[in-house]
Amino acid sequence: MNKKASKNKVMQAAIELFNVKGFSGTSVRDIAFKAEANVALISYYFGSKQGLLEHLMTHFLEGYVAAIESQCLDLEDDVELIFDRLLQAIWNVMVYQQKHHALARFVHREITLDTTLVRELMSSYLAKEKHLYHTLLVAAYERGEMKARANEYFVLQLRGMLTMPFLHPQYIREVYHLMPHENHFLDKYFSELCQWVSTHFKDAVTSVPIQDQT
Structure with a gap:
């Protein structure tokens, strides 16, 4: 097994164990055993269990923020509706999660x-996430796409709706009998989110056919 595969196997083992036993309830030896690796390998890649935790969280949040940031580039020069960009950012975040x-x-x-x-x-990644959403919303308002200037509660609600299915998958499965990991759920949930976002935008904007999210 090459180095990259070994490192990824350690990361996957840690994710599974942290979800089941929690960070405090998981030892480096537990991770090494599940990953079929030795403790020295984990120390080599991550330094410690805390180092592994930091790597996992940073790795996830970098991709999470990048999914939004890709829709905030060249806002001044682009003729694309900010409404479409916001929906694409939402779709990107859901697919990534x-x-x-x-x-x-x-x-x-x-x-x-x-x-x-x-x-x-x-103070870094999550503050940037808020800033990126704010950037899109300000641009949408200044272009006359929104009915009113969106406040911070809009971003709070949006973030809550975006993270909820992935924070509480067992609740959704057991109570609603829906499967958050399936594409059908993703499509339906995104459709509902689009409708909610649309209520904050002018009819002339939302009546334009939405580009396929890819």
Whole structure:
């Protein structure tokens, strides 16, 4: 097994164990055993269990923020509706979380804790997430696409709706008998989100056919 495969196997083992036993309840030896690796290998790649935690959370949030940021480029020069860009950002975030659903669940759950690492991530990645959404919404308002200027509660509600299916997949499966990891769920949930977002935009904007999300 090459180095990259070994590292990925350790990461996957850690994600599974952290989700089941929690970070505190999982030892480096547990991870090594599940990954069929030795403790020295984990130390080589990540330094410690804390280092592995930081790597997992940073790795996830980098991709998460990038999914939004891709729709914030060249806003001044583009004629594309900001409404479409916002919906594409939402779709990107949902697809990214679904693709990494186990890691998404762990990271979103870990963010609810008050730790030094979480505070650092909030002041960097999560603050940037808020800024990116704010950038799109300000641009939409200034172009006359929105009915009124969106406030911070809009972003709070949006983020809550985007993360909820991946933070509480078991609740959705057991109570609603829906499967968040399936594409059908993703399509239907995105459709509902589009309708909610549309209520904040002018009819002339939302009546334009939405480009296929890819």
